[in-house]
Amino acid sequence: MRQLRLLWRHPVITITVIILAVVLTLHSIGAEQAGRWLASVFVIGFIAWTVVDMARDMLRGHFGLDILAVVAMVATLAVGEYIASLIIVLMLSGGEAIEDFAGRRATRDLSALLDRSPRVAHVFARTGTADSSEMRDVPVDEVAVGDELLVRPAEIVPVDGVLLTDAATFDESSLTGESLPVTRERGEEVLSGAINGTHAVRIRAVRPSSESQYQQIVSLVQAAENSRAPVVRLADRFAIPFTAVALLLGGIAWAVSGEPSRFAEVLVLATPCPLLIAAPVAFLGGLSRSAKAGVILKGGAVVEQIARIRSAAFDKTGTLTQGRPELVDIRPSPGFDADELLELAASAEQYSSHVLADGIRRAADVRGLALRTATDAREEATNGVVAVIDGREVAVGKPAYIASLAPDTVRAALDVSQAAAYVSVDGRFGGVLVLADPPRPEAADVVAWLQDHGVAHTSMLTGDVRSTAESIAQQVGIRDVHAELLPPQKVELAAKINPRPVMMVGDGVNDAPVLAAADVGVAMGAKGATAAGDAADVVILVDSLAKVADAVSIGRHTLRVALTAIWIGVGLSVGLMLVAMTGVIPAVAGALIQELVDLATILYALRALSGPPTGLPRR
Structure with a gap:
């Protein structure tokens, strides 16, 4: 079945092989003229198809390297090397098949990530008790924040949630690259995409599916897969000079030898598969490797x-x-109590998304302070938050902003790694909350x-x-x-x-x-x-x-592999063309040799799937 799928995916290969076999058979039984006509008609049809595609690319502003292949096929037909022309067709269509195989190999990790995306969640009915056993399966997109879910052994966590079970073990390798399972305790967050261990667990959803970690990864990977890789631009950089060199060498060989067949013998070794195939494979490999390492690069251009x-x-x-600062000191101004200052600040910080706000709220919770509801609240972008609490206007934020509201504000002396949230109450400086974020x-x-x-x-x-x-x-x-x-x-x-x-x-x-x-x-x-x-x-x-x-290292290694693959292909092709100028490489042999050049460059391009570590200590 796998072979049948391959033939269905690349029918030109099958047709070319059949026609080549028929032509060789006709040649062996003396019907050489019939074989020549059959090969010529098929190759001319393939040339017309290639020219149409090439014209479309040129209309979009992309100079097509396929012009070399077209010239080579026309030249081989013109000098009667129709078997060589069939081999060029087979080489080009085979190159596409190799590219497809290598691309699938390179994107295997990305595809696995997409295929594992959870689609169903086991949600407990909301009966008001934590012990409810009534459960229904719903599409993962319908899970709401606050829903209690069951995750069975070896299942993928469908949405981000807080663990309700005392402890559980999860495989987070698809998210973090960490090969060893990790243990989470009750109250810790469990990310979607993690694989549950050997025991069923309960979690409470804290984000809908669209905002959960795994779905964000899937969306980013899809965007990366669909983006246009820069290898098209890399190939474009080589297209014009490579084409010019190939035509020049072929023309010189023809002029010096006086034999038109010499032009065809040189051109069959100038087919552009190394440029068109090897570099895209390298970039796909780099994208795959980075995704496996926990880094999403949004396309080859990146x-x-x-x-x-x-x-x-x-x-x-x-x-x-x-990014999780902890409160280490409260410095109230005269007239304010430490707990009062913290309670007012934490009540206002309920309405802020700043990272210091979370540390202040946690500190108030640890001290058992009840947060009050504001009658009005607004966040001043990048400056702080202002809230009206029990009729008092409380502002928490940067020193310059608080000083604009309370002229008596005094800047605090801070130690290394400390940050401060300044507080004003009804236009008076209330004090400073000192947090540490090393x-x-x-x-x-x-x-x-x-x-x-x-x-x-x-x-x-x-x-x-x-x-x-x-x-x-x-x-x-x-x-x-x-x-x-x-x-x-x-x-x-x-x-x-x-x-x-x-x-x-x-x-x-x-x-x-x-x-x-x-x-x-x-x-x-x-x-x-x-x-x-x-x-x-x-x-x-x-x-x-x-x-x-890791991202920088993978990017550099991938680009280096892509460029080296291109130069390997160009170098081998030019060297073989110089040899072919002497007439020692027949057109048929040259077409077969060029296939080996393609294979060598593609195998080298697959090196982008692996690479040297950065050498950074892993903590």
């Missing part, structure tokens, strides 16, 4: 661009740091790796206060620090960074504009930052900055 980066800029919170343990290694591997300039672009930004930058090895920036200012600064191209790494909604504006935008998407992920060219699916180095 692979080429990230391979060439010369500068890197980083956001701070959630990117260079863990650098990620791998951050310094990643910055050092980039600097050691051709990234000439590294910088930090952050909206946080300068003292905090500089302390983190010093610890991770970044000297160029730009702090207290608004999103438009980040975009403006990113545009001025040199040398180019520049890569920007961020995680939050406020990073979306600069990620979209950078030459390569990289989003830390492990925590579901959909806006940043949508705007970025690269999405890191694992909560580790080390994957940034």
